[in-house]
Amino acid sequence: MSKLNETDIQGFVLRGYNMPFARYLFLRFEDAGRAATFIHRLLGEVTTGQRWDSGKPLSTVNIAFTHLGLSALELPDATLLSFPVEFQQGMKKRAAILGDTGRNAPESWDEIWREDRVHAWLGVNAVSLDALNSRCADMLTLMRDTDGVILLDAQDAAALVIDGVPTTKEHFGFTDGFGNPDYLGVERSSQPGQGKLNSNGTWAPLATGELLLGYADEAGELPVAPVPHILASNGTFMVYRKLHQNLATFRSYLNDHAPFYAGGKEKLAAKFIGRWRDGTPIELSPDQPDPSITQDPARSTNFTFGADPEGVRCPVGAHMRRVNPRDAFGFDGKLINRRRITRRGLPYGVWTPEGESVTDSDERGVIFIALNADFSRQFEFVQQQWINYGNDARLGNEKDLLMGNHTGHGRFVVQGDTTPTNPPFVCSNLPSFVELRGGGYFFLPSITALGMIGMGLVDPR
Amino acid sequence: MSNINGKVYAMNVITPMKPWKTGLLRILFFALWHIKPMQKDLINLSFIEFARWVIVPRRSFPFLAQGQVPEDLQYDYLLFFSNFNGTWNQYIDAFSSVLSRGLNLIWRWSEKFPGSVPITPFKEYIAQVQFDTDYYYTAYPYAAANDLKAAHIVQSSLDQLAAQAQTSTPQQFAEAYLQFVVRVQTHLGNTGEAPVVS
Numbered sequence: 001m002s003k004l005n006e007t008d009i010q011g012f013v014l015r016g017y018n019m020p021f022a023r024y025l026f027l028r029f030e031d032a033g034r035a036a037t038f039i040h041r042l043l044g045e046v047t048t049g050q051r052w053d054s055g056k057p058l059s060t061v062n063i064a065f066t067h068l069g070l071s072a073l074e075l076p077d078a079t080l081l082s083f084p085v086e087f088q089q090g091m092k093k094r095a096a097i098l099g100d101t102g103r104n105a106p107e108s109w110d111e112i113w114r115e116d117r118v119h120a121w122l123g124v125n126a127v128s129l130d131a132l133n134s135r136c137a138d139m140l141t142l143m144r145d146t147d148g149v150i151l152l153d154a155q156d157a158a159a160l161v162i163d164g165v166p167t168t169k170e171h172f173g174f175t176d177g178f179g180n181p182d183y184l185g186v187e188r189s190s191q192p193g194q195g196k197l198n199s200n201g202t203w204a205p206l207a208t209g210e211l212l213l214g215y216a217d218e219a220g221e222l223p224v225a226p227v228p229h230i231l232a233s234n235g236t237f238m239v240y241r242k243l244h245q246n247l248a249t250f251r252s253y254l255n256d257h258a259p260f261y262a263g264g265k266e267k268l269a270a271k272f273i274g275r276w277r278d279g280t281p282i283e284l285s286p287d288q289p290d291p292s293i294t295q296d297p298a299r300s301t302n303f304t305f306g307a308d309p310e311g312v313r314c315p316v317g318a319h320m321r322r323v324n325p326r327d328a329f330g331f332d333g334k335l336i337n338r339r340r341i342t343r344r345g346l347p348y349g350v351w352t353p354e355g356e357s358v359t360d361s362d363e364r365g366v367i368f369i370a371l372n373a374d375f376s377r378q379f380e381f382v383q384q385q386w387i388n389y390g391n392d393a394r395l396g397n398e399k400d401l402l403m404g405n406h407t408g409h410g411r412f413v414v415q416g417d418t419t420p421t422n423p424p425f426v427c428s429n430l431p432s433f434v435e436l437r438g439g440g441y442f443f444l445p446s447i448t449a450l451g452m453i454g455m456g457l458v459d460p461r
Numbered sequence: 462m463s464n465i466n467g468k469v470y471a472m473n474v475i476t477p478m479k480p481w482k483t484g485l486l487r488i489l490f491f492a493l494w495h496i497k498p499m500q501k502d503l504i505n506l507s508f509i510e511f512a513r514w515v516i517v518p519r520r521s522f523p524f525l526a527q528g529q530v531p532e533d534l535q536y537d538y539l540l541f542f543s544n545f546n547g548t549w550n551q552y553i554d555a556f557s558s559v560l561s562r563g564l565n566l567i568w569r570w571s572e573k574f575p576g577s578v579p580i581t582p583f584k585e586y587i588a589q590v591q592f593d594t595d596y597y598y599t600a601y602p603y604a605a606a607n608d609l610k611a612a613h614i615v616q617s618s619l620d621q622l623a624a625q626a627q628t629s630t631p632q633q634f635a636e637a638y639l640q641f642v643v644r645v646q647t648h649l650g651n652t653g654e655a656p657v658v659s
Contacts, residue, residue: 096657219557221579310647330505331559338554381551384656391468391508391546394607396650415646418639424646 004185004208006049008447009234012062012344013211013371014049014186016177017125019060020159020166021132022346024240024367025122025139026112026152032074033456034148035119039063039073040454041142048447051187059126059135063450064238064442066090069119073453078460082226083443086375087237090116091441097380099388099405104436110242112153113438120149121240121442155242157346157367162353170347171245171364172402172433173269173354175279175294178301179324181340184208185215193301196340197326197333203302210373211342212236218337223373226443227460234446239341239370239379241439243403246360247352250433261414261425268425271414272401274320283314286422306330311415312422317395319402322386329392339386341378345369365437375441406430464594467602468655469510470552472543473592476571477536483516486539486570490514502560508552510606512543514567539571546605548658553584603652611648618644 006014029035047060065073067088071080086094092106092113100106106114122139126132136154143149159166170176182188182195182205195205196218209217213225214233225232254272258265267287270276276289283303284293293299305321305328308314314321316328324340327333349364372378385391388405390398399405401412410430416423445453452458464471478486493499503512519534545552556564561577568574575582601609622641626634 097659099656219554219578219580221581316647329507331502334559335555338558377550377554385547385551389656390650391605391607394507394611394647394650396605396608396611397653398650411649411651413646413649417643423639424642426649 003187005234006051009049009212010062010444011047011049011060012123013236013444015188016344017060019125019127021126021129022157023124023132023136024155024157025124025136026118027120027122028117028150028152029069029072029119029148030150031148032072034146035073036454036456038143038146038149039450041146043450043454046447046450056127058131059124061135062123064121064444066118066440066442068116070443072119075458076460079226079231079458082460084224084375086380087441087443091439094380098383100436102405102407103432104405109438113440117152118440155348155367157348160347160351162351170366171247171349171351172250173277174273174275175277177343178279180342181206183211191297191301193303196337197304199332206337206340210338210340211371213373217373231445231449231452231458235449236371236373236444237375238442238444239375240442241368242365242437243368244365244435244437246433246435247358247362247364248360249431251354251358253431257427262423263421271315271318274314274318283308286313312417315414316393317390317398317401317412319400322393322400323382339378339381341382342371344371401430403434406432463597465658466597466599468546468605469544469599469602470549471594471597473594474541474587474590475592476539476568476574476590478539478570478572480519480537482570483518483537486516489566502563506555507607508546508605510544510546515540553587554580557583603654608650608652611650614648615645
């Protein structure tokens with residue numbers, strides 16, 4: 001496959017910017033015409049996927065729309081109705097399917113998400129807080145000048161700073177962000193383990209259509225997309241979820257259970273996730289973290305579970321094994337190639353070292369952003385079947401330990417063997433370590449499509 | 462009146478075949494039945510409880526009573542019946558991605574079969590030839606096939622441990638118990654409601 005037209009694709013789709021600061025602005029369109037003018041004027045600001053040959057910019061800007069937003073922009077009905085049903089419904093209406101019930105139910109979300117008010121997400125990433133503030137100020141000026149868009153709310157997110165250094169850790173102390181897939185045509189320093197598994201054990205990029213609309217997917221056909229084709233092509237769909245982390249609960253659960261586990265606390269924590277806190281895959285290094293693996297792109301994601309069907313090294317229900325099962329279901333991983341998502345987003349809240357007092361109510365968590373070509377086939381499938389259910393992993397109704405919507409009744413089995421330091425161990429009465437505070441489904445269009453929207457030229461034919 | 466009962470979905474698919482093709486399919490079924498490795502992929506899809514294909518020749522349709530007017534059928538029919546865990550989409554996705562060659566061999570003799578790849582025409586075809594289930598009994602609606610298999614393993618392992626325990630010393634029991642836990646550790650999932658379909 002030839003290279004993609006990077007200048008037509010929003011940069012946020014093609015690469016994680018790897019910038020430590022972000023602010024996500026949530027917009028509402030007050031007037032279709034003036035909102036379109038805003039989008040038209042924004043066009044020159046939007047960061048594309050073009051390579052940064054002349055150095056990394058200080059900040060980036062990207063935009064995505066809810067179905068309500070596209071409707072408020074008065075796109076033709078024939079276009080609006082051609083979007084996939086789950087996007088038309090929005091994430092809130094998909095709560096039952098996603099298992100967003102109980103404490104995760106829309107009634108308990110942050111106010112902005114409780115009602116259907118958000119029309120657009122404007123994502124600003126920056127290398128420094130100054131650059132972030134200055135770019136956001138530019139955005140507000142543009143909104144004021146065009147007078148058709150109001151700012152509902154803003155969500156700050158930032159890499160957690162530990163000992164003065166920005167890191168890729170999340171609040172529970174695990175290094176995050178290893179597992180993004182490679183796609184055909186996307187230029188990226190790829191590494192083994194990030195695409196799809198071939199039957200000879202090597203790895204290959206996934207079909208472009210698993211990420212972008214307008215290209216063949218792993219089934220050899222184009223993803224379901226709105227009309228006209230030119231509106232959809234080079235765009236993607238985005239899931240935004242504000243995931244609150246109950247840090248006090250997590251730490252006390254681990255501290256309470258670790259004394260009964262002969263492998264020790266850090267090993268138990270590693271069994272939960274499938275990686276030691278520094279990121280070492282427990283499948284590759286079952287007894288201790290190994291920095292030589294995490295530092296080596298040829299190894300840090302290069303492993304499979306086929307030789308560990310009993311979960312003796314990496315438990316069958318470990319978070320990482322659940323959400324990216326690789327070859328765990330057999331068939332050389334073919335059953336999972338159409339279920340992959342691309343992760344973006346950053347943590348929010350301040351890192352608190354172990355030993356300092358924390359409460360669950362402190363504002364901290366992860367802004368989970370996932371990109372996929374098809375919500376129902378990719379993100380929703382992972383969330384429903386692999387996080388809040390267990391049959392594919394042969395775990396019955398067990399949910400993912402980390403992300404599952406437990407109601408205090410969850411269970412997680414750490415498989416083991418007869419070695420004294422690797423015994424089988426059962427964690428019962430799992431509380432919810434992570435809770436959903438809101439979010440939505442967005443369409444992240446191409447530059448061409450943004451131009452069409454900005455100029456009112458969307459014509460479904 | 463539903464294809465779904467708890468965690469189980471019942472699928473009935475009936476497709477017409479030109480009679481001269483039926484013999485070819487019979488030869489294929491004979492081979493599939495006698496060459497076990499050919500069934501391996503189907504069996505390894507753990508969410509399938511069973512799948513069965515049956516040829517119904519046009520002259521073997523049930524004739525219920527003298528009053529029934531004999532039909533002159535032009536086609537033989539292939540009945541496919543399967544019970545599986547999970548959604549319709551998930552099932553057909555899996556079929557298409559890992560069993561496409563086998564499925565094509567079985568269904569290619571049926572009229573208008575588009576092939577199992579690409580998936581959209583295949584799904585449209587199945588939707589057109591599928592007959593909804595009028596009555597569906599499931600003994601364990603809250604259990605998937607994996608759950609049932611797991612329960613058998615836990616039960617037999619526990620029985621074995623119990624028998625052994627009658628005569629073990631505490632030390633022997635400790636060892637036997639650890640062996641028992643290792644044997645059942647991947648079979649401890651609980652049963653319950655299926656995820657919401659739509």
